[in-house]
Amino acid sequence: MKECLINVQTAVIDMNDSNILELVQNCLDEGLTPIEIIEGGLSKGLEGVGERFDAGEYFLAELIMAGEVVTMATTFLQSMMVPGEIGKKGKVLLATVKGDIHEIGKNILGMVLSASGYEVVDIGANASAELILETLKEQKINMVGLSALLTTTVGGIKEVVELLRQAGMRDQTRIAIGGACCSRQLADEMKVDAFGESAVSAVSIFDGFRESLAVS
Ligand code: B12
Incomplete structure (x- = not known):
């Protein structure tokens, strides 16, 4: 190195x-x-x-x-990063789950996704499932990135999945998770669509989401 x-x-x-x-x-x-x-x-x-x-x-x-x-x-x-053609790839909602105030990873994710052409709607840390659902509806967003670093509040991911299901929006929404307490296994348990271990990996994850949403 x-x-x-x-x-x-x-x-x-x-x-x-x-x-x-x-x-x-x-x-x-x-x-x-x-x-x-x-x-x-x-x-x-x-x-x-x-x-x-x-x-x-x-x-x-x-x-x-x-x-x-x-x-x-x-x-x-x-300030050194060249922004991608703003929003040409569509909107992504980013949040850290309820009860968790870690935001550095999420902010980096936002920088990388913006640079690759996504319009990032960052609703911050400690975001409730209700706020996430409301924002998705209001802004017509169908891709979500959730950060979760604490094992004690990781259930916040499940709440989002459940709320989307109840609102009849789960099938047309793609959800990725990441952060210190997340893993591929957790993603399966929480029934989300992807786990990413770095901000760079998020770009291919969301590019894949766009493709799957276009064909569904
Ligand atoms: C800095 C830090 C803090 C800061 C956060 C400041 C801020 N503005 O965000 C502060 C001081 C607030 C903090 C508080 C606490 N913290 Co803290 N904190 C950390 C630390 C050292 C670094 C986190 C970080 O920013 N990492 C750098 C970023 C870049 O990494 P990242 O978040 O993982 O994100 C990257 C990837 O994971 C990925 N990614 C992240 N999100 C997503 C989402 C998607 C969709 C995708 C695809 C990818 C992706 O991309 C990012 C960039 O590559 C970690 C240690 C660790 N190993 O993570 C502990 C850690 C997360 N904290 C911990 C704890 C216990 C706490 C406290 C409970 C401490 C206390 N006693 O009060 C509180 C919790 C407060 C709360 N309610 O949230 C524990 C959690 C343990 C656990 N398993 O639950 C850790 C793991 C430390 C440890 N080893 O014990 N913390």
Whole structure:
């Protein structure tokens, strides 16, 4: 791995906001793309923070500070990303499930999907199934990306699926999930259409959704 990416990871783990933008700029100067820096540097750094939290070395304050460092860097990188032809691929609703306030992954997902030509309707974190359903109806959206990082609130995914089913909208809506507590197996259990482990994988997932909706 390139040294400049390791420096970005280390700055996130050390919650060092004083030179994060400079370190990100070094990666850009070395020819890395914003997505490569996000996936290989910033996200990997947050994984390291999560491991330290698990091990009892870091506490909530460290999670907050590391999250702020990453948000600062992704906001900077967003300005470098060339937006795709806005909305040419249709609308996608993004949300983090109810009870879960993690939003960095969802925001990155939004950046990547916008750059690839989707119009992203981001209704934020801690989003109730009711709000999701209402927005889908109002804005005539049939593709949904749900982020879920906490095992305690993962049931929020099932609530969305159930509400869509009750409203008679499940068959014509495609749902993908992702985030720390999600897996292929969970996607099957929750009866959603796809699981994605990265923002980059989301592009092929939603491209597949468009194709399946066009033929159904
Ligand atoms: C930063 C962080 C926080 C920050 C979040 C700041 C913010 N603005 O979002 C704050 C401080 C708020 C926080 C709070 C808490 N956190 Co926290 N947090 C993290 C940490 C370290 C990083 C999360 C992150 O942003 N990762 C980087 C992003 C880029 O990764 P990502 O979300 O996975 O997203 C990527 C992919 O998964 C994918 N993706 C994501 N969503 C989707 C959706 C779709 C459709 C697709 C296709 C792909 C996709 O694309 C993204 C980009 O590649 C994780 C550790 C970890 N391993 O995840 C813990 C972690 C998620 N937190 C944890 C916990 C326990 C908490 C708290 C309960 C702590 C507490 N005691 O209060 C609270 C919960 C508050 C709440 N009600 O939500 C645990 C969860 C454990 C569990 N199994 O439930 C983790 C795993 C830490 C740990 N190892 O124990 N946290």
